[in-house]
Structures are given as structure tokens and as C-alpha cells.
Amino acid sequence: MTAAGASPLLKDLLGPAALATIADAGTAASPRFDRAAFLAAASDGLEPLSIMERVRHIADALVPALPQDYPSALDLLRAMAPRLTHGFQAVAITEYVARRGTADIDASLAALADLTRFGTAEFAIRPFLAQDGTRTLGAMQRWTKSGDEHVRRLASEGCRPRLPWAARVPALKADPTLGAPILEALKADPAAYVRKSVANHLNDIARERPDWLLDRLAGWSQDAPATRWIVRHALRTLIKAGEPRALALIGVGHGADIAVRRFAVEPAVLRLGAPIRLDADLVSTAPAAQALVVDYRIHYARPGGRTAAKVFKWKGLDLPAGAAASLSIRQTIRDFSTRRHHPGRHAIELIVNGRTMAEAAFTLRIDEGDA
Template identity: 70%
Template structure:
């Protein structure tokens, strides 16, 4: 059985006092013109109260205090600092300096971001350039899609994602999330899994706003190349969880399945926050041939006022032979996340096979 991954509770501490010392040391090693004391003073002031991305911006502003006012000179130091950093988020904070102070020097800043992304992704720093001059920035990123470095190719896709988490929205992508299609086409057979994951996530973003466009586009992609087939499967995950027949067909799955559910349970039937449920199912094929099955489960989380909100989780995808029975199981700890809060009450759980609900169960979260 597997458990749901948790987000680190103190993510912001990645950019804590030790990180500031590392960044200061990198600046001092890079240039005698870096003011270590000024940086540490400015960066430490008010740091405790800030979230992780607020700290990214705060550190970038502290770098402004420590670096020469001449932007090209400061940029040379920034580029020399990057290889001396010890964590990707330190580098993200350094790339943010380019986003905040380099918008008026497009060519030098974009070239710097292509270099800096190799040490910590420049996906957030690229967004202001896309917002300022979308066509020019996009043209640069289309060229990046052919770069020999996988980090730069990944930035070409990730930086222009319509719904990039934690990032500012770009007006041109909000009005048309398909604008980066040439980049996605260029990368659909990329040899790097790092890049392919970004392409799949980018396409999954589009699925939430333009599902028909996505389905039409992916229907035209040959899946003879396993790299493309991998992207298609992961790009369609939102639509597959919704049971979209066209999405299921694109991964070779029919809508619905010739199966019976002999057993579906959630145990215990009641628990308190912080405790664990076990979900178990037994599925038997009634088909005369082998079937491709995509099995998910949907938890309807209780909300205030008697309402509920459903969330679909992956259970298993597999081939089931004629007459064969498969026993499935998964565990999940019921705890609060920043993106999901739990409330006492009845939580219905559905077993979904190839987009169709086949069985239901439930559990109760007790008060306190």
C-alpha cells in the first residue's frame, strides 16, 4: 500500500539563515564588489514572517542592496554566484533578481536566465518577461526548445505553462493557453524525462481550460514513440480522472469495463484527523478477452453547511485477463494540507473503473 505524499511543513525554512550565509558567501567569492554585510542585514530583516516565495522576492531585493547599481556589472556577479549555491531554491532567489531588475535589458537578462536555470529553475523569473513582451519572450523560448541542455529545454516548456504553480499569471496565456504549442510540438519526443514531465504538466494545464483543443492535438500525435506515449498518458490525467471517453480512448482504454466488483471497502468506518484509512477492492473480469483498466477512487470531502467536494486519486492501471480477479489496495492518512482542510462528517468514497463509478463506500471523520 502507498500513502499520499505530504508537502514539507516548513518549506520556507529552505531559505532560512543558513541559506542566506551560503548566498552571501557565493557573492563574496564571486566579486569584491559584493557587500556581504549589507546583504545579510537586508535579507535577515523580517525574514521569519515570510512564506517561501515571499522569501525569494525578499532575497532578490536584498541582493539589490549588495550588488553594483550598474545592471550589467551586477548580472556578471549573479552569474558567477550561481555555481557556488547549494540548493535549487537559493538559485531561484538569485534568478529573481533578474526578474525584478532586468526587464529593461531583455537580451542580457534572457541569456542570463538560460544559464541560471541550470542551477535552479528560472521558471518563475521568466514570467515578468512574458508579461512585458510576450511575443519576443516566446520567440526566445521557442529557440530554447532546441537547446542541447535539458534544463534550458525544460525552461522553454515550464516557464510558459498557463497555470504554473506559485507563479504570476501571464495575460496572453490567460486569454489563450495554447500559445506555446510550437514548444510542445518540438519537445514531444524529448529524450529527457525531466523535460517530458514538464511538457505533460503543461498540456495538463491546457486540459483544464481547453480540453477539446488538447484532445484534438494529442489525437494527431503518433504514440509509436514511447516517449510521446508517456507524455500523452500523463497529459491526460485530469481528463482521465473525469472519465472523459476521448481521453480514455487515446490511452487505449474503453469507456466502462466488463467487470464486477465483488468487494469494496474503506476501513475503519470512523476515525479522527491524523488517522489512516485502508481502501480495498476486488475486481473480476466478465470479458472474453484481456482488458486495459484504469482504476481510481474519488473521495467526497465533507464541507461546511452539508456540502461536499470530490477529489480523484489514482489507484492502479493494469491489464486484466479474461475471467481474472484483481485485488487492489491503498492507504491514505487523513490529515490537513495547505490546499485541503478536513471537516467532521460523512465522506463518501467511489470506486471508478474506466471512467465509470462501479461501487461506493464511506467513512466518517469524528469531531476533535
């Protein structure tokens, strides 16, 4: 149980209450659903499992509860899905398809296209991509013409090369551009939900095939606002790295004609869990307006005098000739599951249009008991 006042754990989204909801959905959908068998199997050993382990555990617990005839089981899952109350419950029932349906790819893909509307089938489609990529990608290409934005998003999200939390697909690892026809079909999609997936998919490719991505996006017309948005967000990793071609694709030059009148970080010394504030005063020295992309890079202290750098987005703006701009941003310096801080000097660079324009620093102190 979650202690009083503590934040709930992600895994608790698939706790006992969720099991009861799934069981109720099955019972309401068909008398053939074995509620007792499901609850017994799903409850056994649930507690220590992470959220995605629970997804797989629940999927396996559905096996004794559903009809053993696979098409009948899919029909029952379709009837259950609208009665679920959270997307992760739907993820668990799509996982049943992933674990039981690879012998019937066509029926399974059709079911995933139906079920994705209630949560997402992006994880469940990975085994089918691994087993028969050509056939599965063909179905996903057809999904790009669906009138349902959830299905169109699944076409892009399901074949992302670096989909978080998902199993890696060997073919996508070998060639992360296999989903290119799907991305082409969705590059001006009217739904923000779909556009975000397309941009994230392209950003995955940027990490391994940056030249391919830059060449492909250079050939896209950005007359449509939807495509313009996708291009900017797809290039975010390369823009943070100051890649000149990426900056050019969003109408920004490499470097800028500006003077930095002030770049400061406060406080100069802080404890873990406290915020820093960055302030920058910029003045244009150009004879015409400039598009600026302002980022900052923190060099995190590491043991043994080493550092590890990470770039953060700050602001995009148009600066008229001779004009000034004052920027301010706050960031709390605290530990995450993916980043652990160490005491010492942390340098910070001010980056404008891919070039370092100024530097500052703060010192982090960590005492025993700091959050």
C-alpha cells in the first residue's frame, strides 16, 4: 500500500482495483469469462512486479479466463475494452494478443487496431514486427488512412526504433528507417496526437541516422503548419547539438549576431533539491531581424573530476535589429531515476543558434540526508 501522503507508484495503476475492473469488464461482456480464474491468477505474485511486468502478468492471467478458441477470445476482449477505466488496463489486454496471437497475425493485427482506441497497442505490436516485419508494416501502412487518430498514431508509434519501455525489434535496430513510408503518409496529419508520434519517431532516427533524417526533411514542404511543427520537433536533438543543417531547416542561422550583456546563475552555491535561476540579457548587433534558438548546457559534476553534459531548451524568439531581450528560467536540481547528482562545480553554457555565447557556474553541495 502507498503510505499516507506519499505519491502513488506507477505500478499501482495495475493494482487490485484495476484487477477488479478488468474482471468486471469480462463478466459483463460474456458469461464465458471465468472471473474467479482470472482474479486468482492475476493476484498471485502481483505485488513485487513493476508496471510493465504487471502488464505481462495480467495478460497471462487472462489465458485461463478467456475462451481457448483464439478468435472467440479476441471477440471477448473487444467487448471488454469499452468497460475499462484506465489506459494501462487496455495495455494489459492488448498484451494478451502479443503473447498469444503470433500464430494468427492478420486476426491479431485487426484486434490491436480495434483495441488501441482504449489505451495503446504500441507495445503489443512489437512481437509481430519481429516475426514478420514486411506483413506487419504493410498493415500499419494501411492504418495511416484510418479515420481514427488512435489507429493512425499506432502506425507511427508502434514501429518507433527506440520506443520507450518496449522490446527492441532487430530489423528496426538494423535499419531504423523502415517506417519511412508511414511517416511520409502522416507528415501533415491533422491530429496533434499523431503529429507528436511522427516527430518522436523521426527524432529516434536522428540519433542513429542524422544525415538520412536531414536529407529526408529537406525534401518536405513546410507550407502546411502541421508539417512545420513535425519538422521542428523531429529535429530537437540535432538542434540542441547545434547541427547547422537542422537549424537551417527551421529558418535559423548557425550562430547569431548578438552581444551577451549578462549571463548569470543564482545562487552560486546550493543544496540538492533547491532551484537555480538563469538570467540572460541579449542585444542584437545585426542590421536585420534574427530568429534565435536559445538553449543552455549543464555540465554535471561526476566522481573523479569528470563531467556529463545535458542540453536543455530555453526559448525561441525573433529579435529585431538592435533590440534587446531579457530571459529568465528556473530549474530545480534534484535526483531522478535517470540522473543522480554529485557535489562540485557545475558549469553552464548559454547556447544561441548552436554556438556557446557565454558561461557561468554553480557549486552543488550534498550533505547526508539531502533529498
